[in-house]
Amino acid sequence: MIDLHLSLRRTASTSGATRADDRDGSSEDSAAAVRLEAVGHEYGTDSGRLRSGPDSSVTALEDVSLEIRPGEVVGLKGPSGSGKSTILHSVAGLLVPTEGRVDVLGTDVTELSARERTRLRRQHVGIVFQRFHLLPSLSSRANVALPLVQAGVPRSRRRRRAESLLEEVGLGDRTTHLPGELSGGECQRVAIARALATDPDVIVADEPTGELDTTTGAEVLDLLTDAGRDGDRAVLVASHDDATLEVADRVIPLRDGRVVTDER
Amino acid sequence: MSDERGGRGSRWLGVVGFSLDRLWKRATRTRSGRIAATTAAVAMTIALLVIVTGIALALADGGVTTETDADVRVAPEDTGSLTAVDGVEGPRLGETNQRAETIAAADGVDHATPMLVEKVRLEAANGSDANGAASEPRTILVIGVVPDEEPRTVAGLSTGALEPGDPHYAGGTYAGAQRGEIVLSATAADRLGVSDGDRLAPAGLDPAEIADGDAADADSRPAPTVTVTAVEDAGGDAPVALAPLSEVQTVSGASDGELADSVLVWGDDEDAAAVAGEAYPEAAVETDAGTDPSSLFDDGLAFATSALALVVGVTICASFVATTTGMTVDQDRRTLAVLESVGFPTGSRLAVVALSTIVTTLFGALLGAALGFLGIEAVNAVAASTVAGASGSGAVAQTHPLLLPYAVVVGLASGLIAVPYPLAVAHRTTVLEEVGR
Known part of the structure; x- marks a missing residue:
């Protein structure tokens, strides 16, 4: 097990709570790093103007409301098709729900343009995928530094930041390795380091242990939860695995796109 | 961050x-x-x-006239001006005979000669070709050069069959004896219906008058006959011929100003190019006769x-x-x-x-x-x-x-x-x- 309590801590000046306070006078709203209000989403409703025929849309989310505070680790639990990934993608700005409001650090994502959502994601949201999604031709260090490229960080600083993060996730000796030369657990650690590269306020993780064995999965979850609690970040983990969700402060069960009960 | x-x-x-x-x-x-x-x-x-x-x-590659073993070629810079009239002559070099002699005398240069390209209508001097049929005047591309002791290749033909030197030039007076020699390409000889040793005359002269003359006193005539001294394969099907420079200049009128299309120089590339550049500072000095890509548009x-x-x-x-x-x-x-x-x-x-x-x-x-x-x-x-x-x-x-x-x-x-x-x-x-x- 790797002790990351101190190394994954972030500076207070960039915390989401601080930023939210700046943007919104409401103390209740500002406390939430992520807030979903009556969010609904149907896939297939914007699939093209030329398409004709009967409506083939699928309801993925229906009237979902939830809040996540900085430093809180929240689990999304449910079977396949329950809407877990749709919530994560909405929070990350990868999709715009057809109904409701998604606030990230006080900004309604649904009101932003695609470019603005990309910028919000680059600055404030880190994403961890089930299948890592590292670029196979880049070294671990280059993969971790990837989000900093578009942020305009100079090459030398990108390298230093990536090496520091890889050191923190226990891969200081794997900086020049290609993803193909790493184990699944190591790949996911690189993916977590990449998600932390821009020091985001929110981390979304979709089945982060789905490709890993139990021991490796536990290590990865420790990294994620430490990054959230010690770094004062809101962490949203989607999984259908109860063992994975045990690390969460609270778990939101979903079924057929609806919140069954909020256990807060 | x-x-x-x-x-x-x-x-x-x-x-x-x-x-x-x-x-x-x-x-x-x-x-x-x-x-x-x-x-x-x-x-x-x-x-x-x-x-x-x-x-x-x-x-x-500019046709047969550029088939030469010269190391350096001096030609006028393209002025860039365009003409709507086809066949209008391009710019030529002046004082070529004199300057070529200067270039040839320089260190590192073996030989230099002006090269004048003229279209001349020629016919068999006796009015009939080798088969006895009446000869037809033919346009031949006559290249005027000053040969030396070494056989050089110009326009795909060897200068070896021409006597060295250019006595008709006579220091710029064009009053010297004319040799009346011409080297024909196989195509030119075939078109004119002549062979080695036959005589040619510019088209339009009275055959009877020509028949009375010979090469020795030909310099007294305004348009002398010439004797075919060799027939060679020029490596193509172009009707070309080599003749002494000053005699071609006299026929074409290029003697006034000692004009030529280019100057060919044999010798060390760098020395020859340097001397040629000094002689013609405004002209283009091409080493090793490189092909001009713009010639693509002309062909x-x-x-x-x-x-x-x-x-x-x-x-x-x-x-x-x-x-x-x-x-x-x-x-x-x-x-x-x-x-x-x-x-x-x-x-x-x-x-x-x-x-x-x-x-x-x-x-x-x-x-x-x-x-x-x-x-x-x-x-x-x-x-x-x-x-x-x-x-x-x-x-x-x-x-x-x-x-x-x-x-x-x-x-x-x-x-x-x-x-x-x-x-x-x-x-x-x-x-x-x-x-x-």
């Missing part, structure tokens, strides 16, 4: 660096068949284009060949690039999705694709240019051992330094034509489809 740090410039610099770094590592650290396929396809197409253009250059067949090669090359190259990079991007959809998920906006993602396509194409073009130059050497080697060697017509394809930038520009143009397709494939990529797999 969450605030944007760099300006627009540093972000684009980062994107360009990332694109090139990724391309390099894909080519060197991973098994990237697509990059190799794209590069090879572009290289082969560009190589073929270079070879065909080299052949076109050889076709357009219909060569121009058509090179233009066709260009169109076919660009089309095939662009098609190859579009197909292979399109397939590469299709494989790379997940990479593009990852870039989007970490905050690369559409413009940056498309820039990554476009840069990868253009750089791969450019690398292929450079490789293709190198292969093309090797191909030209190979074509000439094969031709020399087969058809060209038998006819003695020399190289069938020519290289030129401009072929390198030409290949690069064509490759770049092909890449630019092809790039919309991979960009369209990239633009269609949706992050949710890819990361959800």
Whole structure:
């Protein structure tokens, strides 16, 4: 097990709570790093103007409301098709729900343009995928530094930041390795380091242990939860695995796109 | 770390660096068949284009008059002026006889001669050809040169059959004795119906008057007869002939001003070029008789060949690039999705694709240019051992330094034509489809 309590801590000046306070006078709203209000989403409703025929849309989310505070680790639990990934993608700005409001650090994502959502994601949201999604031709260090490229960080600083993060996730000796030369657990650690590269306020993780064995999965979850609690970040983990969700402060069960009960 | 740090410039610099770094590592650290396929396809197409253009250059190589073994050629700079009248003479060099003597006397120079090219209508001096049939006047390209003791090749013909020197010039008076010698190409002799030892006269003179004269006193006539001293294969089918310079100048009127089309110099390249440059500071001094690529536009067949090669090359190259990079991007959809998920906006993602396509194409073009130059050497080697060697017509394809930038520009143009397709494939990529797999 790797002790990351101190190394994954972030500076207070960039915390989401601080930023939210700046943007919104409401103390209740500002406390939430992520807030979903009556969010609904149907896939297939914007699939093209030329398409004709009967409506083939699928309801993925229906009237979902939830809040996540900085430093809180929240689990999304449910079977396949329950809407877990749709919530994560909405929070990350990868999709715009057809109904409701998604606030990230006080900004309604649904009101932003695609470019603005990309910028919000680059600055404030880190994403961890089930299948890592590292670029196979880049070294671990280059993969971790990837989000900093578009942020305009100079090459030398990108390298230093990536090496520091890889050191923190226990891969200081794997900086020049290609993803193909790493184990699944190591790949996911690189993916977590990449998600932390821009020091985001929110981390979304979709089945982060789905490709890993139990021991490796536990290590990865420790990294994620430490990054959230010690770094004062809101962490949203989607999984259908109860063992994975045990690390969460609270778990939101979903079924057929609806919140069954909020256990807060 | 969450605030944007760099300006627009540093972000684009980062994107360009990332694109090139990724391309390099894909080519060197991973098994990237697509990059190799794209590069090879572009290289082969560009190589073929270079070879065909080299052949076109050889076709357009100024005709037989440039077939010389001279080391340096001095010609007037092209004035760039255009004329609507076909056949108008271009600029010529002046005081050529005198300056050629000066050049020839310099260290490192073996010989120098002005070269005057004139179309002259000639016919058999006795009014009938070798078969006894009435001779027809024929236009022959007569090249005036000053021969020396060494046999030199000018217009594909040897000066060895002409007596050394140019006595008729006589220090610029053009009053010296005329030798009345002419060396004909086989084609010229055939057209005139004459052979070695026959006499020729400019068309339009009274045959009876000519029959009374001979070469010895021909200098007293305004248009003397000349004797065929040799018939040679000029390596082509052009009707050309060599004659003493001053005698051609007298016939053509170029003696006034000692005009010539160019000056040929034999000797050490650098010395000869330096001396020629001093003698004619405003003229173009060409070393080793390189081919002028602009001659492509003057030769219909060569121009058509090179233009066709260009169109076919660009089309095939662009098609190859579009197909292979399109397939590469299709494989790379997940990479593009990852870039989007970490905050690369559409413009940056498309820039990554476009840069990868253009750089791969450019690398292929450079490789293709190198292969093309090797191909030209190979074509000439094969031709020399087969058809060209038998006819003695020399190289069938020519290289030129401009072929390198030409290949690069064509490759770049092909890449630019092809790039919309991979960009369209990239633009269609949706992050949710890819990361959800």
